[in-house]
Amino acid sequence: MKASRFLFAIAVGVVILVAALLISVLLRFNMSPYQAEDTPEGVARNYLLALQRKDYERAYHYLSTTLSGYPANVEQFASDIEQLASDVNRPPYDVNWYREDVALTVGPTWLSGDEAGVTVVRTRIGSGNLVGGEPDTFTFYMGLRRENGVWKIQYAEGYWSDCWYYRSNPGCR
Secondary structure, three states, rough: OHHHHHHOOOOEEEHHHHHHHHHHHHHHHOOOOOOOOOOOOHHHHHHHHHHHOOOHHHHHHHOOOOOOOOOOOOHHHHHHHHHHOOOOOOOOOOOOOOOOOOEEEEEEEEOOEEEEEEEEEEEOOOOOOOOOOOOOOOHHEEOOOOOOOOEEEEEOOOOOHHHHHOOOOOOOO
16 A cells, blocks of 8 residues: 555656656746847847747847848738737648747757858647657748848748748738
């Protein structure tokens, strides 16, 4: 009888530890400070963090002004972002970056002169299975270019509005 209580206590302890670890991982990105903007990784990470915090003015600052559909102002950018976030038919990832069960990790980067590519892994923990399930991951890429000595985002497969390429699309406001 004592052995079963002991095993039960261990199991409960493990579940609590796993839950605390998951919460810690999810909050780490949300609570971390912005990084220096002198690297492509820093700019990519800050852009995603600004979106997660709904700091649209800061996120807008990271876009390249050379985009053909570059938003005219922060309000236009915010409108594009809100439209993107409400598009539930945009597979294969959940674009609601501000969700608490989504962690974004900026990974490997390649550099070639004034061009850079940054890999980002989006992990959604949850999906109804806190213990014993695989997290849902999606890897996407961001393209950056150094413009006047500053890294700017030219392209992103995720967390990006197509309107920034083609403002004349019917779905763009």
